[in-house]
Amino acid sequence: xxxxxxxxQRLSLKEQKELDKYIFKxxxxxxxxxxxxxxxxxxxxxxxxxxxxxxxxxxxxxxLFDYTSDMAKGRTKDEIFWKHIDDTVIxxxxxPFEREEYKDLEE
Numbered sequence: 001x002x003x004x005x006x007x008x009q010r011l012s013l014k015e016q017k018e019l020d021k022y023i024f025k026x027x028x029x030x031x032x033x034x035x036x037x038x039x040x041x042x043x044x045x046x047x048x049x050x051x052x053x054x055x056x057x058x059x060x061x062x063x064l065f066d067y068t069s070d071m072a073k074g075r076t077k078d079e080i081f082w083k084h085i086d087d088t089v090i091x092x093x094x095x096p097f098e099r100e101e102y103k104d105l106e107e
Contacts, residue, residue, distance in 0.1 A: 050056035
C-alpha cells in the first residue's frame with residue numbers, strides 16, 4: 001500500500017497556516033477586483049438606462065452615483081444598514097426585492 005502525501009502535508013504546521021493565510025488573502029483580492037468590475041458594469045448599464053429612458057445627462061447621472069456612493073459609506077456607521085435599505089425599498093417604495101441575509105453581510 002502506497003501512502004500519498006500532498007505537497008501541503010509536507011509543510012510544517014506553521015507553513016501550512018501561512019499558506020492558508022496567503023491563499024485567503026489572495027482570494028479576497030480577486031473577489032474584491034471582481035466586485036469592483038461588476039459594480040462598474042452595473043453603473044454603465046444604469047447610466048445608459050437613465051440616459052435613454054429618462055433623459056438624464058452626465059451631470060445628473062454623476063450626481064446620482066456620487067449620492068449613492070456617499071450613502072453606501074454609511075454602512076460602516078450603521079450596524080443595520082441593509083435592514084434600513086430593505087425597509088425603504090420594500091416597504092416604502094414597494095419594489096419586491098428579496099430581503100438581505102443581514103447576518104451574512106460584511107461591512
